[in-house]
Amino acid sequence: MKAKVYVTPKKSIADPQGNAIGRALNKIGYDKVEDVRIGKLIEIELGQITKEEAEVQLKEMCEKLLANTVIEQYSFEIE
């Protein structure tokens, strides 16, 4: 079973890395770019496990290790 976890900075948190990429894109001609935010995409390959178990475990993994929930939000999808 494959899962994709998305970890992004919360809206209220400044994202200097995203801002830098946004400015760089503007500079090389992409003037329609208004805002850029950078997050992580974590692809996890899970062994024999039910979808229900996977959901519970992924939530725990995000809370414990994958996301810093003070400044980041997460979501995931299971394929």
Next chain:
Amino acid sequence: MKAKVYVTPKKSIADPQGNAIGRALNKIGYDKVEDVRIGKLIEIELGQITKEEAEVQLKEMCEKLLANTVIEQYSFEIE
């Protein structure tokens, strides 16, 4: 218009960051985790632009700046 760009290491490229997170997850009890790969999720807010233009521009942005196509692959979706 909002776009999400996903940049991940190519399958043939080692991903030590992903391996470290995989081992850490195994260590704290998630023994079903078999493989982890880490990529970037780039959320781009685009101004007034058609979907067709956005597609062309996003492909260019990925090739020029967002992805290192020697070692990374990319995909994107426009909302």
